[in-house]
Amino acid sequence: MSEKISKASRHVSQNEGLLFEISSPGKRAFDLPPLDVPPTQPREALGANYRSNGIAGFPEVSEIEVLRHFTRLSTWNYAIDLGMYPLGSCTMKYNPRVNEFVARLDGIATEHPLQPSALSQGCLKILRLLEQCLLEITGMDAITLQPAAGAQGELTGLLLIRAYLERQGNPRKKVLIPDSAHGTNPATAVIAGYAVENIRSDPRGQVDVDKLRELVTDEVAALMITNPSTLGIFEERISDIAGILHAKGALLYMDGANMNALAGRARPGDFGVDVMHLNLHKTFSTPHGGGGPGAGPVAMKKSLEPFRPVPVLVEKDGRELALETDRPHSIGRVKAFSGSFGVLVRALAYILAYGPGISQATEDAVLNANYIRKNLERAFKLPYTLPSMHEVVFSDAIQKENDVNTMDIAKRLIDYGFHPYTTAFPLIVPGALMIEPTESESKQECDLFIEAMRSIAEEAATNPDLLKHAPHTTRIGRLDEVAAARKPVLRWK
């Protein structure tokens, strides 16, 4: 192994089979308090519905085995708690532990969504304060905390637009989406009943405003834009874009995935956005947890407010808070109960810790991205050179000359002790390396990353084979994904 790897060393990790492979009849890891009422015979009570044979194959293990099993598995993961996670567009920042603590308090974690609102004022005040904070940060007029994730936020936003336009007499047919957009945008538009029309970016990576002017007709309901874009670049002509849409009665939707570049420095409500979602699991630090849960609140201008999904948080008699479901113009309900409350609690705890100082986090995130850009721009090709905000996108064009692609570089980065950056996205950059350090990385960690990337760039020129078979230090090598998809094995038997 190269001596240039300064961040990581190898150490032994424990082997562990599947839970089902360590199971043995008669073991158990959980005891219930004794039953304090007369037993009911299941066969009598349930008749033909009785599951008389129990659950075939269900695990039978002891407590220490369960603890060790999952602890061993955990050591096979990379995590923010171990180091930088430079995934572009994912905003993998520090997840403060106090947020976990408060979300688990008695009186917070224990509350039932259908209990009387008089006994839920604490929960409702938390929701109210979070709404107020997010409105201040986005500069919008109204908000819903209901959506379960960014993609559901997008759907909620488009349904709001649809309801608003329908009320004007015509819901229209199309949603415009730039070719640099997240895949969720077009997938969402279809569920909202819209046809998707892609807009190509101009050579500088910005929305082509002249092209947009041609495309916006009275068939167009909205443009879904990500700002800063997935290239990490602010749309300079954002207010012209909003103007073109508004002149034709269409609305501007903003995917707030990159809000970490703006919080405390600029507000979408000020630059013409009509409706947007936030990813609380990105900008507002709620843990990714290996893929979720997230939350995708949707903030909007006043004109869309009547259509918010139910339940809507309201103040009754000027004092007591309540969740209202009787809203005649509402788009309806997007998930059961009242939002992913536990996620919302964590996001509020994060905001309270920063207060107005949240702008410092934004500044540090942008500082880190630009520092990395400056230090890597000679080693890697920078296809779009406009100023970067919270992330920077390189391409593998230089390394391609040695037949090394972005995936090879990413896999080699694992040997250096880092999680890879985002590969092959955005689609407008062939062989993209999309790097978002976030504010959570120290100068030292950024320097280690730069050192690793430069070293890999050198290896790509001198020893490309080393990269093509990377990673070399993990428990397993690259897995045969093609074979896995051809004959899928999706469960243990």
Place this chain on the structure above:
Amino acid sequence: MRYLPKSPAERDEMLQAIGARSIDDLFSSIPEPFRLREPLRLPGPYSEAEVVRYFKDRAKENSVGYTRFLGAGVYDHLRSVVTDTILQRGEFLTSYTPYQAEISQGTLQAIFEFQTLVCQLTGQEVANASMWDGSTATTEAVLMAERLTRRRRVLVARSLHPEYRDVLKTYTKNVDIEVEEIPFGSDGAVDPQALQSALGEDVGAVVVQSPNFLGVIEDVPSIAETAHLSQAMLVVAVTEGVSLGVVRPPVEADIVALEGQSFGLPPSYGGPFVGVIATHEKFVRQMPGRLAGQAVDSQGRRGFVLTLAAREQHIRRERATSNICTNQALCALAVTVHLSLLGKEGLREMAEQNLAKAHFALRELVKIPGVQRAFAEPFFNEFTIALPCPVERVNRQLLDEKIVGPFSLDSFYPDLPDHALVCVTETTTRAEIEKLASALRVALAVGCETA
């Protein structure tokens, strides 16, 4: 700020390296009129102690100290401290979606185990890595059935959770799918005649919940037979997973949409929970959401990867099976750890305790003059009772005894006035059940007279 790892000198050093005079230079691409001049008006900054105090103060304004008899899709069950211990390991808590398999084997193997456990519970062949909750899982199951059958009409039992029905309506409104409701009979179960006559060759899916929202266990085999005679797919929603420890799984269903909250997740005022879709192997390519599958590396070592991604939005964009991206991975991990702890015997025992306590509660409550069991069909841990006066009025009096009474059904079912849905789990003690019975007896004596 304690979360930010830079000194002022380091910031200056980095700015210098970039060649920027000040941090404002890095924001110069934001057009001048849109640059914020003033600090945001936000509360804080709070120290850790102040953050904790704020939330402890809010917690006191909630229902601490009350005994609840509420279920209706969210259940109180015992949880082991081991579950939270595992969930709070940073390697699980702070990791991303496992796209980079070589350094995500922990998450991937846990998902594979989750998928297996869900298959064993539901009697289905494959399960996905999770959906947002039971309501969106049910909705996605319907959309999946529509793709598979290419039929545009859906028959939904009125006894499906009303909020699940609402979500289904929100999602289907703009994609040319017609939702029609099937009533329940006097026994609280899906009315077989009504189902039979609503079926037709344009019906793609029949959706029922079992145990249903009124607590009644549906006759899934015969509903399946009826649906299948018209080549419609049967979607069965399960909101109370613990029932599967003692109730026969819906093996006749084509798709099962399960809410996993009962397995290790606290009520948390409505979320985050975890939905999951389980189905037959032959339908897997129309399934929404992520899937973990087994694979081997070049040396033949077993590992796990996210697979069949060609169904998903990041590959297929507007032709994806769903727009879901972020799911409920950590909640699915909670379910996996919790079910590993419970195991075969623990889950059976927990389910039998629910059954016994709910039946005991019913026997105690119907002793009270004026209280009647509403439906005769078998139930698990929830049952409907009819009271002689409005439930809301009775519940207000129960609050004085520190009891959050049963769920009042009349807001969702105006045809069931004065009906209440009682939930009793293994966490409810005999003493609490007896206290409810005596408080209800008093409340009915007083409350109905003042009517």
